[in-house]
Amino acid sequence: MSAVYTAGPVEVRAIYDMIRDGNGKFSDIFNFSKEATIGGTYTIGKAKLFAAYENLSAPDAAAGAPTKANHYWLGVNYELTPALTLIGAAYRVNVNHGGGNANLFMAGANYNLSKRTMLYASVGTVQNSATANFSVEATNNNPAPGKNQLGAYTGIVHSF
Template structure:
């Protein structure tokens, strides 16, 4: 019995991991007016620490879990404590605000439960040239590309070069309250994604729908669909993508496009393209562009980004990122997202920083 217990223990593992990312940023035309120079946390990667574990149950079946906390390096505060936009924002206390889930895996199939990354987030990380950095990326334009879903069940199946995923939540953001008896669609979420990857080519399709977080408006929805692809040409990896967005006027939390443009413009198409050039194994350049076409208004915006990243080792790199956002007719897209620039103004931002992974 003692030998059997030792063998079982040897097939289990728990790993502590994390990223610490901090930089000095300067932007002009801030939302309050004028320029700002500041220290910012989580520029290329959100700062985090976490634990992940696996236990081999035999016959190919494994128990798995991940607990992951986001934090701000500059002041030590939690990274996922505020949810929502403007007057609809809420504050929550989340020790493991990035991820907190447990589940089972079996021969390429995985079923997990808890607070998990949305499928749209995972598509953005894989197909955004900036890897869905905390800002200066597709995340600056659509907050949902870094979505995390409470109370969720998620399935992932690997079938050769094809990966199929499905996700469902009974209340995707408990910052707005728990499940409501008799009103099951309040805060409901569902999503699906298909990803194909073989050789130098990869492509994905995804869809998600959220119901509003209040009982009075719970039939209002916010719907997104994405299509994206990447291709490797020697030292260059190219990216292109598209996101469809439609949201009901009554959707809560309020769609940030509508807030920033001061209108009920809850429909928009987002396009992006870019490339990563690996000049040497230690030095990489990334260039990307994003364009948001907002319907029923001419308040459109585009964002251009250039990033240089130098790896001092496998775990440590230093980087410099520059971005420029251009706004038309009162739009307010800044390099860090909607509402971070004075309405109708353009913005230039620059950040130099260091990142360590462990």
């Protein structure tokens, strides 16, 4: 379920989503949980500012496993030229029951070669607390708990 409010340079969006496991339970904070998100954008000239908050809840998780996580993020896209957009963002996650917390910082750029073809590049670093092992990307390539990670991505997107 979602709702959107738009007025001039402001857009606010709220989303509520639920994903249950095979037994109908909310058993894993990052896979089978209740999710509530509110965020928005504000455009000022060539800059588009982003901010959001997300709460994840898995009340049926195993004893001692995380049952709640809170995400916060801020970002900006700045149109340097009609073809080149610079991107910067910061993210934070806090997880209960010893899941720890982490910060992710990223910078990047999008370059439009045409209306349908874009080049992109970004670099990011995640800084984990002693008990967290979040990665720059949502994969199974997580660092050891308490370790940091650096990642970079480049590519091309073409729309048909």
